[in-house]
């Protein structure tokens with residue numbers, strides 16, 4: 001019990017309300033799918049982040065490489081070797097690092113832009129027209145030529161600042177981010193248009209709440225659900241777009257593995273070695289599925305109407 | 310002003326709220342929805358003014374425009390000596406605590422993602438510099454005042470009944486010790502037993518805190534119960550404004566008559582004798598109101614002048630205001646309807662229509 005300041009003299013029950021984040025976590029724990037998804041994602045992240053340090057390094061001479069190529073699975077090479085004699089297991093680990101990082105960062109960028117644009121155009125009538133036309137413009141742009149131009153223009157500049165690999169990473173996540181925010185923007189705008197006419201927003205307005213707090217306190221928390229869905233879908237498409245870019249030679253260099261890259265490399269040997277397509281495919285699917293379930297559980301946990309059911 | 314007469318707290322003068330209608334690719338303005346059209350009235354300190362009228366007549370819009378939730382097209386709203394309709398943003402924010410609103414739909418007026426403590430505490434968050442503990446103490450105090458159990462502070466709005474939600478809304482409106490509260494159909498979404506509870510709560514709070522209400526409703530019996538004076542609205546305009554008992558005993562405007570004739574009486578004898586006045590036709594669109602009196606298309610006592618000239622609200626008995634040509638003095642009638650021929654032709658036109 002805490003004593004109250006002020007004029008209150010009579011003893012009152014002054015229990016502080018429970019923290020909401022405890023409730024959120026409690027609800028999240030009851031969502032089986034979300035827990036499984038979380039575990040799977042944790043394992044995958046551990047696999048790609050810690051794995052390469054634990055696993056033996058590859059230092060092969062040219063002859064060894066030649067002799068090693070296309071080996072079947074063995075104890076030294078659990079997933080066999082690829083057509084250049086490289087350990088496929090190690091390549092899966094290294095590739096996952098980039099793929100997961102690209103997926104998460106590109107998703108964050110795309111959701112951030114999408115939510116901001118959607119929020120502004122839904123909330124401020126004056127911005128609605130221009131911003132929605134901008135969205136339409138981006139939707140109608142032919143994506144690949146655009147990406148091509150972006151890579152041509154900025155690759156060297158970014159490589160100079162961040163180094164060749166990080167430079168490519170930055171370029172790719174930004175490129176994917178700025179070309180995939182449109183669906184999120186449209187969804188958010190629709191929700192905001194409906195929300196801002198709700199009476200609780202009007203009630204906050206009647207207090208003289210400035211727009212900034214109106215948005216942060218009342219509108220944003222209520223668009224979480226659709227944003228969460230868009231976000232989980234975005235991760236999947238970002239991983240796949242990255243692989244397409246790498247395949248076209250616009251992304252990471254050919255010897256730099258990513259799951260998407262491995263998948264495309266495996267395609268040409270699919271008849272003889274189907275596992276080279278299956279493993280990266282499986283890894284991508286697992287990541288996407290895990291993130292989807294986590295998003296699902298988080299969405300439920302954040303919604304007080306579902307929480308406690 | 311130190312005389313015995315109660316002070317005017319709210320003065321509304323010629324308030325107009327038009328919503329533009331736009332059309333075409335260029336969103337050109339093609340007209341206006343005249344939701345509130347030249348409304349004037351006063352509310353005395355400590356009294357309850359009932360505002361009644363059928364759905365869509367502009368009651369909510371009027372209430373919201375008074376609190377400057379919409380920017381009025383024209384007119385003045387003086388609350389406690391300040392013109393709300395013209396105030397700058399910074400001044401307005403300073404004035405906000407004195408005027409609050411209780412909303413029609415208790416479900417929609419509470420943010421589903423905030424706890425009760427946060428909802429009631431929001432006004433304090435915005436307008437005071439209390440510490441967390443002081444704020445919490447005030448929230449609990451308010452919950453006591455509206456009869457909510459303190460143990461509910463942590464719950465979310467969806468876990469409450471309609472009546473309880475409305476209590477939350479009332480507690481929020483009370484948080485900053487307002488002088489004036491607009492109650493926008495606070496009981497319309499509740500069932501009858503709960504309605505009585507909420508109305509009694511509102512009356513109790515009025516006595517306790519000396520509140521002034523603008524009580525918007527379409528439930529005439531509830532208005533009769535709570536209001537001191539009643540304003541009747543039709544299609545964006547006030548047609549009659551009178552003390553409660555006089556209005557209910559002897560309505561003057563034909564629309565008020567029709568409205569009151571629809572209220573069932575408790576006494577079976579009078580109920581048996583009750584003559585319902587059934588109005589014909591629909592309410593005209595507020596985008597295109599009739600040229601003369603707004604009620605002329607449905608009025609049982611319509612005559613030619615009604616088709617041409619909008620009647621203004623004038624005091625015809627002490628405290629009783631009516632906007633109807635029936636009650637205008639002979640001289641004024643003669644002046645306004647100067648052309649007898651025109652009168653005849655419109656009368657015929659009217660007969661053709663019906």
Ligand SMILES: Nc1ncnc2c1ncn2[C@@H]1O[C@H](COP(=O)(O)OP(=O)(O)OP(=O)(O)O)[C@@H](O)[C@H]1O
Nearest residue numbers: 328342344363364365366367368369370371527595
């Ligand atoms: N934002 C708006 N834009 C355009 N027209 C509006 C807007 N708000 C209200 N209106 C119109 O103004 C008129 C009055 O609406 P208002 O909500 O004030 O009615 P009301 O008397 O409160 O009705 P109810 O009893 O159903 O609540 C209606 O014709 C409505 O269509």
Ligand SMILES: [Mg+2]
Nearest residue numbers: 368369413494
């Ligand atoms: Mg209304």
